[in-house]
Amino acid sequence: MQKAxxxxxxxxxPSCIQKIENALKGMNGIEKDSVEVLFxxxxxxxxxxxxxxxxxxxxxxxxxxxxxxxxxKARAI
Amino acid sequence: MQRYLLSxxxxxxxxxxxLIVLGFFGRFVLENITLFNWSLIVASILGIAPIAIxxxxxxxxxxxxxxxxxxxxxxxxxxxxxxxxxxxxxxLFLFGAYLEQRTLNQTRSAIKELTDMAPETAMKQMxxxxxxxxxxxxxxxxxxxxxxxxxxxxxxxxxxxGEGHVNEASVTGESVxxxxxxxxxxxxxxxxxxxxxxxxxxxxxxDTTFGRIIELVEDAQDSKSEAERFIDRFSKYYTPAILGIAxxxxxxxxxxxxxxTALVLGCPGALVIGVPVSxxxxxxxxxxxxxxxxxxxxxxxxxxxxxxxxxxxxxxxVGNPEVADKQFYGENIDEALGYLASVERESDHPxxxxxxxxxxxxxxxxxxxxxxxxxxxxxxxxxGHHIAVGNAALMERKNVTLNEQAxxxxxxxxxxxxxxxxxxxxxxxxxxMGIRDKIRPGVKExxxxxxxxxxxxLIVLSGDNQGTVDAxxxxxxxxxxxxxxxxxxxxxxxxxxxxEGQIVAFVGDGINDSPSLALADIGIAMGSGTDVAIETSDVxxxxxxxxxxxxxxxxxxxxxxxxxxxxxxxxGVVIVLFSGLFFSDWMNMSIGMLAHEGSILVVILNxxxxxxxxxxxxxx
Numbered sequence: 001m002q003k004a005x006x007x008x009x010x011x012x013x014p015s016c017i018q019k020i021e022n023a024l025k026g027m028n029g030i031e032k033d034s035v036e037v038l039f040x041x042x043x044x045x046x047x048x049x050x051x052x053x054x055x056x057x058x059x060x061x062x063x064x065x066x067x068x069x070x071x072x073k074a075r076a077i
Numbered sequence: 078m079q080r081y082l083l084s085x086x087x088x089x090x091x092x093x094x095x096l097i098v099l100g101f102f103g104r105f106v107l108e109n110i111t112l113f114n115w116s117l118i119v120a121s122i123l124g125i126a127p128i129a130i131x132x133x134x135x136x137x138x139x140x141x142x143x144x145x146x147x148x149x150x151x152x153x154x155x156x157x158x159x160x161x162x163x164x165x166x167x168x169l170f171l172f173g174a175y176l177e178q179r180t181l182n183q184t185r186s187a188i189k190e191l192t193d194m195a196p197e198t199a200m201k202q203m204x205x206x207x208x209x210x211x212x213x214x215x216x217x218x219x220x221x222x223x224x225x226x227x228x229x230x231x232x233x234x235x236x237x238x239g240e241g242h243v244n245e246a247s248v249t250g251e252s253v254x255x256x257x258x259x260x261x262x263x264x265x266x267x268x269x270x271x272x273x274x275x276x277x278x279x280x281x282x283x284d285t286t287f288g289r290i291i292e293l294v295e296d297a298q299d300s301k302s303e304a305e306r307f308i309d310r311f312s313k314y315y316t317p318a319i320l321g322i323a324x325x326x327x328x329x330x331x332x333x334x335x336x337x338t339a340l341v342l343g344c345p346g347a348l349v350i351g352v353p354v355s356x357x358x359x360x361x362x363x364x365x366x367x368x369x370x371x372x373x374x375x376x377x378x379x380x381x382x383x384x385x386x387x388x389x390x391x392x393x394x395v396g397n398p399e400v401a402d403k404q405f406y407g408e409n410i411d412e413a414l415g416y417l418a419s420v421e422r423e424s425d426h427p428x429x430x431x432x433x434x435x436x437x438x439x440x441x442x443x444x445x446x447x448x449x450x451x452x453x454x455x456x457x458x459x460x461g462h463h464i465a466v467g468n469a470a471l472m473e474r475k476n477v478t479l480n481e482q483a484x485x486x487x488x489x490x491x492x493x494x495x496x497x498x499x500x501x502x503x504x505x506x507x508x509x510m511g512i513r514d515k516i517r518p519g520v521k522e523x524x525x526x527x528x529x530x531x532x533x534x535l536i537v538l539s540g541d542n543q544g545t546v547d548a549x550x551x552x553x554x555x556x557x558x559x560x561x562x563x564x565x566x567x568x569x570x571x572x573x574x575x576x577e578g579q580i581v582a583f584v585g586d587g588i589n590d591s592p593s594l595a596l597a598d599i600g601i602a603m604g605s606g607t608d609v610a611i612e613t614s615d616v617x618x619x620x621x622x623x624x625x626x627x628x629x630x631x632x633x634x635x636x637x638x639x640x641x642x643x644x645x646x647x648x649g650v651v652i653v654l655f656s657g658l659f660f661s662d663w664m665n666m667s668i669g670m671l672a673h674e675g676s677i678l679v680v681i682l683n684x685x686x687x688x689x690x691x692x693x694x695x696x697x
Contacts, residue, residue: 009178010178010181010182012174012177012350013142013143013346013349014309014312014349015135015141015142015143015144015312015316016142017309018138018140018142018313019134019135019138019142022138022139022140023134023137026138039299039353040185040298040299040353040356040357041185041188042185043295043299063080064079064080064134065131065134066127066130066131066134068084072197077214
């Protein structure tokens, strides 16, 4: 498992959090319990299986919901 | 297409505004109703597109978001041909979201300033010996890095070669550049102001001192209080509930306009955003002022503190004690000083170094049969002589007779605020040393500020003798002073205060203080303390900055007030709007959206005030 840490340009509402959380939890390869969407620091953290998913696909899922990702600060550890 | 439309929200907002202005120009100036209607229809369709996409995306992941409410309301308004409402509502919603985004980023600016100081790249020596720029996450411990003038040091490490001056303000708070050369220690996030150095990485990424500071601040701002968790749970059900209420209104009244207006009025934005915004701004203010508040629960508890307990050495004092007075009794003093130095050389007690510094060079001997008497001192055998080094209680325990002169001296030394070190050789008192530590600059004024903020009881607990702590307490204006306290006595005392109903903060530098820091309602660690103390504490005065303690207390009170104001604004606006809907004829969707977006901006702007919070009546 790898940990994705993704900074978003901004989060403006708690329903944004629910949307991103639900979307990521529904993706194959993401460890559901590890998904954290942090309103105050506009950050998404999640553990993912690098063989089933790429960082880019996680970023794309978030951007499809309307939340731009700060690419230079996204990383997998 | 979806992503394109979402990425062009700002441009769509601007075009909507132009179309709305054109429509009203057509109606009132050109008296052209067709232009009016079509401008507003196009503005509505264009404006609702990104909102509807977000609503669709939300529903796809089973969330009834505010976008869903607005989309239904706007579609409803178009269907009943109220184009004016549909266009204005979509525009206000989009424009409001834009302003929210801008202002929310302001509340997060203080934290962003901190994280932006973290280095992103490093010049790493590759296998061929050349240096290449790499992402800082690709640097490992042991790597050799090149740092040039003006660059930020990417790791905590040791200088291998080169020389330069480093500005360490981001880590130590000291902005005067520090000279570094081979063997010197450098920290991530500091700036090399001149010169070129090669550094071997000792700690990288989140393990560096700066990385840990950032992590602590980010964790603090993301932690949630019980109240916030409640609001989060509440908001999950609130939006669907508003949808239900709108359906009920429509079923009972068949009034579509009233039903869709209820959808807009019920948007929960200000309520759910108010408390986090206060927290983020407040914690950001703290970070700028060297105060780390570890989350909103801490803010709430700290704001209610009425008793603050201080450790003395290293907290109220600078922690660098020196021998201030000394007295010798009888003969063979040089020999006694040698015995004292021999015993103190083996001790790690804070006063031992002060004694050794004062004695200077002397003949030392082998120490045998050392026995430490907790809270009193040490007894040992040196060159066959029985040596006792410690306080007056130890002398009494060892049956050392103190003559009248010695008793008077001891009294006087205590009154002067000295910690006492007495030395007896074979049961006879030979040396009395009075050791004093300097009070931290500005402590007296800071304590007065704490009193002004409502901290009624300011208490010092110390292992020192009562006379010394009394002298310190009198000098700086504490309300109580208790000496002869072992670490467990301090914890017991805190429990006693809590049992009396007081809300207690404990301020310490961490050495032996961790139990008290953990036990107090609020544990406040001085930043130069141990890692354990910083982990177990609730508030960290970074860079040992005692002079921001009152700022921290005042700030938590301001944050608490700010949160309450924001909750009151949010609830007040919803109550007024719904009263307007049911009991007046002036309420419509546009007014509802304006009030909704307005209230969100008001709570954000109210929160931003905390970024500029400064303690009033602060002493210089």
